[in-house]
Amino acid sequence: MYLHLQSVFIIFVVGSVWSHKNVSELKFPPWFKFGAATAAYQIEGGWNISDKSPSIWDVFTHESPGMISDGGAGDEACDSYRLWREDVKIVADLGLDFYRFSISWPRLLPSGFPDRISSAGRRYYSELIDGLLAAGVEPVVTVYHWDLPQSLQDLGGWTNPLISDWFADYARVVFSLYADRVKTWITINEPVIYCDASYTMGVAPKVQSPEIGLYLCKKHALIAHAKAWRIYDKEFKPKYHGKVSLSNLIMWFEPDDDGEEEVAELARQYGGGMYSHPIYSKEGGWPPAIEQLIAKRSLEQGYPRSRLPAFTEHEIQLTRGTYDFYGLNYYTARLTRRARSGERIGIWPFSGISELNITFTTRPEWKKAPPFWFYIYPEGLRHLMTWLRDQYGDMEFFITETGVSDYDGRLHDVDRVEYYQKHLEQVLLSIHEDHVNVTGFTAWTLMDDFEWIDGYRSKFGLYAVDFSDQQRRRTPRTSAVYYRNVVHTGSITPPKYSPYSDNGVTNKIFSCTNLYSLIITVYYVLDFQNC
Ligand code: BGC
Numbered sequence: 001m002y003l004h005l006q007s008v009f010i011i012f013v014v015g016s017v018w019s020h021k022n023v024s025e026l027k028f029p030p031w032f033k034f035g036a037a038t039a040a041y042q043i044e045g046g047w048n049i050s051d052k053s054p055s056i057w058d059v060f061t062h063e064s065p066g067m068i069s070d071g072g073a074g075d076e077a078c079d080s081y082r083l084w085r086e087d088v089k090i091v092a093d094l095g096l097d098f099y100r101f102s103i104s105w106p107r108l109l110p111s112g113f114p115d116r117i118s119s120a121g122r123r124y125y126s127e128l129i130d131g132l133l134a135a136g137v138e139p140v141v142t143v144y145h146w147d148l149p150q151s152l153q154d155l156g157g158w159t160n161p162l163i164s165d166w167f168a169d170y171a172r173v174v175f176s177l178y179a180d181r182v183k184t185w186i187t188i189n190e191p192v193i194y195c196d197a198s199y200t201m202g203v204a205p206k207v208q209s210p211e212i213g214l215y216l217c218k219k220h221a222l223i224a225h226a227k228a229w230r231i232y233d234k235e236f237k238p239k240y241h242g243k244v245s246l247s248n249l250i251m252w253f254e255p256d257d258d259g260e261e262e263v264a265e266l267a268r269q270y271g272g273g274m275y276s277h278p279i280y281s282k283e284g285g286w287p288p289a290i291e292q293l294i295a296k297r298s299l300e301q302g303y304p305r306s307r308l309p310a311f312t313e314h315e316i317q318l319t320r321g322t323y324d325f326y327g328l329n330y331y332t333a334r335l336t337r338r339a340r341s342g343e344r345i346g347i348w349p350f351s352g353i354s355e356l357n358i359t360f361t362t363r364p365e366w367k368k369a370p371p372f373w374f375y376i377y378p379e380g381l382r383h384l385m386t387w388l389r390d391q392y393g394d395m396e397f398f399i400t401e402t403g404v405s406d407y408d409g410r411l412h413d414v415d416r417v418e419y420y421q422k423h424l425e426q427v428l429l430s431i432h433e434d435h436v437n438v439t440g441f442t443a444w445t446l447m448d449d450f451e452w453i454d455g456y457r458s459k460f461g462l463y464a465v466d467f468s469d470q471q472r473r474r475t476p477r478t479s480a481v482y483y484r485n486v487v488h489t490g491s492i493t494p495p496k497y498s499p500y501s502d503n504g505v506t507n508k509i510f511s512c513t514n515l516y517s518l519i520i521t522v523y524y525v526l527d528f529q530n531c
Contacts, residue, residue, distance in 0.1 A: 026428040028490040033138075033440040034483070035098035036091065036462060037401055039145035039189065041074045042449035044104060046081030050120035053110040055147035056157070057452075060204035067203060070455035077450045078465050079472045081124065088131040090463055090474055091446065095487045098138040100400065100442055101128070102145035102189065105170055112149035112166065114173050122177055129181050140400075140442075141178065142186040142247070143171050143228065146194045146204070146452075153205045158195065158217040164224040171228035175236045183242040186327055186400060187228045190249040191221035191275055196350060203453055210353055215294075215308045222278050222319055229322035243324035247400040248275045250328065252380030252387075256335035256361055264336045266293075267358055268387060271350070276326075278311065280392035284320030285311045294355055325439070326388060329401035330423075332373060333380035334360040369404050369415070371454045376404065378422035382429055385436045396437050399427065403444035405451070405458040416462075416479040417494060424492045443483055447474050 028034075041057045048054070061073035080087050091099045105112065107121040132139045144167065148157055152166060171187060195217035202208035225246045232244045250272040255264045266289060269277075273287035285291070286308065295306035311319070339345050339359045350356070366375040385397055404419040420443065430436040448461035456467055462480040466473045485495045 023425050023428060024491070024493045026432050026492075028428065028486075029431070030490070031439070032431075032490070033097040034443075034487040035096050035100055035138075035140060035440065036094065036443040036446040036483075037100035037140075037142075038080070038087075038446050038449060039102045039142065039147075040104035040107070041077075041145070041147040042445075042451070043074075043078040043080040043087075043101075043447070044107075045074065045076035045079040046107075047073075047075045049081060051110045051118050052104070052121065053106040053112070054150045055104065055106045056150055056153050056205040057147050059150050059153075060206055064206060068453055068455045069457050072450060072455035074450040078447055078474075083472060084124070084128050085131060086472075086474055087446065088128070088135050088137070090476070090480075091132065091137050092135040093476075094462070094480060094484045096137055097487070098140045098184070098440070098442075099132055099446070100140040100142060100186070102142035102147075102186075103174055104147055105144060106147065106149040106151075109149070109170055109173065112152040112170075114169050117173060117177075125178065129178055133181060138184070139178075139182050140184040140186070141174070141182045142189050143167075143174050144187065145189040148194075148205065150205075157205055157207075158220050159207075159209075159213050161216075161220055161223075163220050164227050167224035168227035168231055172231050172235070175232055179232070179236045179240045179242060183240065184398075185232065185242060185244040186247045187225045187244060188221055188246045189400075190247060190329060191218060191225075192249050192271070195221060196353075200350070200353065201453075212307055214353075218274060219309045219311070222275070223315060226279070226319040226322040230318070233322075245323045245325050245327045245398070246275075246279075247327035247329050248272065249401075250275075250330065250384055250388075252330070252333035252377065252384045253336050253360075254333070254380075254383070256337050256363075259335060259337035263338050263358055266290075267334075267336045267356060267360075270356055272384070272388070273391070276388065276392060278316070278319045279321070279323055280326065280388075280395070281320070282393075284316040290355075297355055323395070325396035325398045326392075327398050327400040328384065328388070329444075330381045330384060330399065331402060331404075332375050333362075333366075333377040334375075335362060336360060367415075369419075370407050371405065371451075371458055374405070376419060376422075378419075378426045381423055382426040382434065385430050385438065386434050389434075389436055394437065396439050397430075398440040398442075399438065400440075400442050401444040402442070403460050405454075405460040407457055407459070409448065409459040409464055411464060411475065411477050413477045413479050416477065417482045420479060420483060420486070421492050421494065424486060428492065 047058050057074060061068055065071040103125055108118055110118055129139045195214045199207060199214035199217060200210040207213055229244050253264045253267040255261055269287040269290050274290055277287040278284055294308040298307045336358050339357050343359055345359060362375045366377050368375055402423055404416050427438055427441055431438050443462055445460045447463035448459045448465040451458035462483055463474040463476055482494050486492055
């Protein structure tokens with residue numbers, strides 16, 4: 001019996017070493033879920049249809065077109081308000097398990113408050129949810145993705161502490177309308193963008209306050225999330241058994257060749273810890289190292305108290321533990337080292353912040369993608385998940401966004417295929433080697449959209465959208481064919497040939513995993529020249 005067990009163990013070890021030799025042989029577990037994401041302002045259009053009120057993005061794009069790279073706005077975008085059935089169709093064509101979309105607060109609650117629910121807004125999301133369910137696709141809903149009602153901004157927006165109640169009231173309306181059909185919820189998408197980036201760069205809501213505003217926003221965003229989570233937990237979970245968390249965008253930081261781990265860790269605590277520690281750590285509250293640092297700097301600068309508002313004991317308890325999984329958005333990474341004297345510090349999304357005294361760089365071998373902030377480092381995704389698990393303990397990780405853009409919008413987007421393949425490879429390694437409990441992967445984005453200050457220039461879509469066409473024709477790219485294959489097979493190896501598309505380009509895929517594929521690739525390269 002002992003010998004028998006021993007040989008089983010040896011076979012298991014040899015088997016797993018052998019099987020892990022080649023990552024392309026690893027597969028996603030059958031329960032793993034694949035999806036794609038969008039956000040209301042970026043795709044819906046219909047900015048002033050029926051009783052919808054303006055959001056901060058409507059106002060910002062209309063009043064400050066010079067701050068958008070192509071002067072564009074989301075007034076019509078992909079026209080998903082009218083063409084949502086097309087979205088459901090392409091989501092179903094991809095075979096996705098879920099589709100993550102967001103609800104527009106000013107569309108559902110035109111005053112920003114629940115005194116009146118828009119019947120057009122309510123119907124729109126209800127039909128979308130029903131359409132997805134009828135197509136066998138699970139709706140994953142983001143309650144807030146940066147499009148605050150302007151009426152609330154006029155009252156201070158995310159810098160007003162009352163916003164956590166306004167948001168909680170809004171979230172309760174959303175849950176009461178859709179929790180019977182939606183089981184996975186994201187309360188808030190990327191507070192780091194609408195707090196740190198917005199208040200630093202002065203993009204919507206066009207308030208520049210890199211030393212004060214961003215910290216008020218951060219604290220209120222975390223409390224708003226916590227209140228919404230508790231509402232679901234108490235009033236809806238017992239009946240509907242869904243899961244709720246927020247989505248954090250985190251950059252991965254590691255020391256450059258002269259850098260110290262301690263400095264990289266400080267950057268991680270600032271970039272990721274500030275949005276995680278209050279929720280996911282056992283003790284709650286701000287990461288202690290950051291709290292001390294900002295307090296010290298504030299006093300040195302002549303402020304009477306820390307610019308970072310403290311959590312009260314009640315707020316610590318309120319916020320701590322308000323999660324059902326970790327929603328992670330990952331795009332890019334930086335190297336860190338202590339700033340040398342006189343060196344200019346600052347990088348998106350932390351530019352203008354004197355707190356860290358860290359210089360951020362990149363490795364020459366990291367490929368560059370547009371826009372300006374985007375350096376590709378797939379391994380960062382794996383490191384990040386391990387770091388988060390080490391910091392906050394074992395939990396479920398749900399990758400709620402990753403993806404890459406280009407400016408030329410080509411259909412045969414081999415760079416995007418490579419991006420997804422390499423990031424999915426890191427997810428596989430996280431699952432199989434690091435034993436991280438990753439349960440889902442979300443491609444950003446389903447189709448080209450309005451990319452905030454990068455307007456329509458940045459193309460992130462698995463599907464290209466023809467913005468000059470009244471019908472906003474959606475056309476699958478090679479990456480759509482690739483992703484569809486991943487979803488169907490659970491394998492990241494590109495198919496050699498796909499009969500999926502009819503556009504004469506996307507029906508052939510690059511595959512560079514072995515010599516045979518290389519030959520196929522050369523064949524296709526030559527062949528494409530005749531397309
Ligand atoms: C945001 C999206 C955005 C994407 C690409 C993410 O941080 O959630 O709204 O379009 O990045 O910039």
